[in-house]
Amino acid sequence: MNIQYFTEDPLFILAIGILVVFISIIGFRLHAFLALLLGAFVVALITPESAVLLYQMGKGASEASAQRLATQGEGIRIATEFGNTCGKIGILIAMASIIGKTMLESGAAEKIVRSTLKVTGDKYAPMTFLGSSFFIGIPVFFDTVFYLMVPLAKAMAMRVGKNYGLLILCIAAGAAMANSLVPPTPGPLFLVTEMNIPIGMMMMGGFLVGLVTISAGYLYAVWANRKWPIPLRNAVDAPLDEIKALSEKDERELPALWFSLLPIVIPIALISVNALIGSFAEVSETSSFTGVLDFVGEKNVALSLGALSSIWLLAVQKKGDKKGLTASVQTALMSAGVIILITSAGGAFGGMLQQTGISLRLAELTKDYQMALIPLAFFITAIVRTAQGSATVAMITASGILAGMANTGTLEYHQLYLGLAIACGSKLIPWMNDSGFWIVCKMSNLTEQEALKTFSPLLTIMGLVGLIVILIAASIFPLI
Incomplete structure (x- = not known):
């Protein structure tokens, strides 16, 4: 050679x-x-x-x-x-860090945790985090969901005294699967267009497959939490003594529940409504309502509004202590700066x-592969994802390779199953070239080794379970 x-x-x-x-x-x-x-x-x-x-x-x-x-x-x-990646995530990480720090320091996270425990009890708290992150992750990006829920996980772990790793894995499992399986996030929306899949069918199929995969993810998370328990560590933006002090506060000293939820509800509601209207509604482009919604529903703006509401919340709780407020925001931004640098370097x-042309090289290697199309779609996507790090790029690459086969009309099952296989394949295998890997590490204070032992296998297992479910469903319910 x-x-x-x-x-x-x-x-x-x-x-x-x-x-x-x-x-x-x-x-x-x-x-x-x-x-x-x-x-x-x-x-x-x-x-x-x-x-x-x-x-x-x-x-x-x-x-x-x-x-x-x-x-x-x-x-x-x-x-x-580096700049392209920073442009995508820089403002999001900065605003999310402010939300996390101010929610912890104001007692908002503690209030939400106490209210949740009254309904679910300690035993079912991880399952609540899993379900919440999956539903929130349908209209909202993985990283945004993770940013918003990590402070709640820290407060919950301090309150319960255990299971911090389990809570983090539950958040990651729910958000990651929703982000690849259910429109209107970019990957599934691209699949719908490229492979001629009705959007309603993709939403329903993705939702059903997602429920099975996150259930498998939960079982793995429980096992991993027992085998490799991850402690709640000190962090610049979330010192343990502050979280502990808040967990011991009298209920009357904490903000109201509606006020505590505001920094999370504002961005989720704005992004979700904007995405839904943009996907389904026939609204005139000249509509002033659409223009306003496009502005406030854009993820950077929506998260910035959430951060402003969290600063307002902290200001009310600190009763006008401007120095303390400034110090909290500054600490959050210092922490965010490191995360932005690492994530952008990963990008x-x-x-x-x-x-290098790795995607074309992989397409060339697999063009004469004689496996069935569903596992073929899955493994092409998995190889591209592992090679270059982006789940969305992997989905776009695989759909480009397989769209012609999906649209020939010769399949024995609906092309929905090919789309779902591509979506599940994009979960394998997150490692150090994936910005999501670094977001999970740095926002939750996991070491690289801990993330490789827990987060990476979590997504891989859910993807493989999804493939099995899709193969069974395509055999029993071909939908043609």
Whole structure:
């Protein structure tokens, strides 16, 4: 085999990138931000210019534009992908950190936890978190759901005295499955369009498959919580002594429940209503109502409004202590800055992997694969997800490969099942090139090793269970 061809193969470059990141973090204990940037630079340096050119043209760039982008320096390409990721999540993380810090410090999280325990009791609290994150995750992105619910998990774990890891895994399980299976989130919406699946059918099918997969995820989470119990750790934005002091407060010193829920309800309600109207309603583009809703329902604006309400809540509880209020917000933003850097570096690493042409290489390897289409769709998506980190990109790539087969009319079952298989395949395997992996680590104070032992297998197991359910359903209820 030609040595140059081998060293320029996207699979070889992928393997090198993975090794660099793993050895840097696990072996040399390098900070995740530096390790991911190092991995991105190594991948960028050994990726041939021709691969970057083909990647850019595949995205729709003209030959001249693609050539210009391909000849840019490695540092510029990395910085561009870093900035693209930061643009997507920077404001969200900053606002979510403010919400989390102010909800904890004002006693709002404690109030919600006490109210929940009155209804569910300690025993069923994790199941409540699981169901809540799944339903909230239907209209709201995974990262947003996670940001909003982590302070509640910290308050609940302090209140109950155990099961912090279980609560975190329940939040991740519910939000992750809803985000890939049920429209109107971007991945499922793309599948609906590309594979000609009725949106109502995708919503119902995704909801049913999601209920089964999160049930399996819950069983794994219970087991993992017993085997690898994760303590509630000190954090700059959520010191344990503050959480403990709030858990011992008299009920009369805590804010009202409706006020406590406001920072969570505002963004969820605005994003959900905007998404639903945008998906189903035939509203004139010139409608002033639509314009206002488009503005306040955009996720960055909606979460910012939630943060403002949480600051108002804390100001009321602190009774005008401006210095204390300023210190709380500053602490939250300092914590958010580290998370933004790590997540953006993960996006840069994933972006460099995509520019190697890894998706096309995987498509080439699987074009003559003779397995049944449902597991084929699942495993193509899983390979792309594991290689480049983004569940949405994996779903888009796999649907592009399989859409032609789905729309030929020769299937023995409805193409819905192919769409659901792609959605479940996008859950395998989250690791260090996935921004969601770092969000879970840093927002919940898990170490990388803990996340790899708990969060990564959690999503993998739910994805595999989803595949089994889809195969059985397609055999019994082909829907054609």
